Amino acid sequence: MERRDIVLVVDDAPGTLGLLNDTLEGAGYMVLVAQSAAAAMTVIERITPDIVLMDAVMPGMDGFEACRRMKRDAALISVPVIFMTGLTESEDVVRGFDAGGVDYVIKPVVPDEVVARISAHLANARLTRSAHAALDVAGRYLLAVDREGAVLWATPQAAALLRDANPSGPEDEEAGLTGLRIPNWAPLAAGEAPRLAPVALADGRRVEFQHVGQIEADELLLRISAADPGREEAVLRERLGLTAREAEVLLWLGRGKSNRDIAEILVMSPRTVNKHLEGIFSKLGVENRASAAALAVRVLGGG
Numbered sequence: 001m002e003r004r005d006i007v008l009v010v011d012d013a014p015g016t017l018g019l020l021n022d023t024l025e026g027a028g029y030m031v032l033v034a035q036s037a038a039a040a041m042t043v044i045e046r047i048t049p050d051i052v053l054m055d056a057v058m059p060g061m062d063g064f065e066a067c068r069r070m071k072r073d074a075a076l077i078s079v080p081v082i083f084m085t086g087l088t089e090s091e092d093v094v095r096g097f098d099a100g101g102v103d104y105v106i107k108p109v110v111p112d113e114v115v116a117r118i119s120a121h122l123a124n125a126r127l128t129r130s131a132h133a134a135l136d137v138a139g140r141y142l143l144a145v146d147r148e149g150a151v152l153w154a155t156p157q158a159a160a161l162l163r164d165a166n167p168s169g170p171e172d173e174e175a176g177l178t179g180l181r182i183p184n185w186a187p188l189a190a191g192e193a194p195r196l197a198p199v200a201l202a203d204g205r206r207v208e209f210q211h212v213g214q215i216e217a218d219e220l221l222l223r224i225s226a227a228d229p230g231r232e233e234a235v236l237r238e239r240l241g242l243t244a245r246e247a248e249v250l251l252w253l254g255r256g257k258s259n260r261d262i263a264e265i266l267v268m269s270p271r272t273v274n275k276h277l278e279g280i281f282s283k284l285g286v287e288n289r290a291s292a293a294a295l296a297v298r299v300l301g302g303g
Contacts, residue, residue: 004030005122008049010040010066011084012058016109020053023111024118037066044070049079051122053114056085056096056104064099071100077152080121084109141224144215149185158224165199165207165224182209182222194220198265204228208255232300239299241283249276253289254296 007029009020017033024031032049034040038061040054052070054063063083070076083096083104096104103117141161143154154162162180184197196209205226212221236247245266252262259277263270277289286292 004028005050006030006032006047007051007053007118008032008034008040008043009053010034010037010058010063011053011055012036013055016055016084016107019111020109020114023115027115029118037061037063040066041069044076048076050125051118052079052081053118054081054083054101056083056087056092064095067096067099067101078125080125082114082117082121142212142221143224144219144221145182145185146218147188147190147220149182149187151180151182152219154180161207161224161226164201164205164226188220190217194222196222201226204230210256235300236296240295242280246276246280246283249273250280250292250296253277253280254293254300256293 007024009017009024009031010033011017011020012035014035017035021031021033032043032047034043037054037058040052043049052067054067056063063085067081067083070079070081080102081100083101084107085092085096085104086107087093093104102121105114105117141155141158143158143162144152146152151159151162159180162182165183166180182194182196183199186195188194194209194211196211198209199207201207205228207224207226210223210225212223215221232251233244233247236242236250237244240247240250242250248266249262252265257265259270259273262268262273266273277292280292281287284292284295286295
């Protein structure tokens with residue numbers, strides 16, 4: 001049986017709930033209902049909806065606050081929230097988007113309009129999830145974080161590796177991305193690039209992070225990777241006839257590190273790094289850093 005998309009409808013008015021339940025069930029959706037924001041949060045703890053239709057103004061916790069709380073959970077960050085509101089002032093509409101909503105409809109709702117908007121936003125959400133899945137299948141260990149280092153989304157392989165490097169976070173995969181952070185992250189000001197330190201794992205691997213770019217004002221794209229330096233250094237020594245220290249320098253050169261970075265990682269002076277590079281270039285028959293790095297990548301890629 002084909003899975004039906006789950007729509008959570010949150011409204012304190014029974015009449016609106018009944019109308020939307022009948023309309024959405026008739027359109028083929030599985031409908032969950034909640035008569036308060038607090039009840040909606042309880043539902044979400046048990047079942048993750050594909051989309052939420054949220055009344056903006058309700059007694060107690062309003063829809064804006066409920067949406068903000070949802071979006072603090074990385075597992076719910078991609079669930080679209082559409083607000084239903086009788087508020088038409090521009091500042092109220094802005095409040096909805098600031099809270100994390102993707103759209104709004106004016107009350108009294110028009111059933112056909114609601115169905116059309118839900119369909120469009122579900123399609124966009126599916127494209128986003130498909131893109132993440134495609135990146136994962138292609139071996140792209142990518143994730144996005146906010147300026148505090150909290151993970152917003154990650155391909156499954158990247159999330160698994162991040163859990164290994166994040167012992168203070170949740171170990172249970174069912175917890176999703178909740179609580180996952182980049183280790184040793186320093187909060188960033190607007191426009192500031194992150195300083196990303198490698199993390200040593202108990203099994204000898206080293207997890208590294210690379211800043212790929214900025215997606216949105218508060219969403220930074222990172223690449224995560226893990227390597228066993230000892231094994232890779234042995235491959236470089238054996239295949240390229242290098243000394244142990246030369247292999248270490250070439251390994252980090254192949255990972256895009258500058259001479260200063262390599263000096264800090266290997267606890268040597270930049271001048272010593274330069275001397276090792278001279279020996280490496282001579283042994284490999286290359287003339288520059290780019291050629292040496294490319295050769296290292298090819299050797300390790302084949303090994």
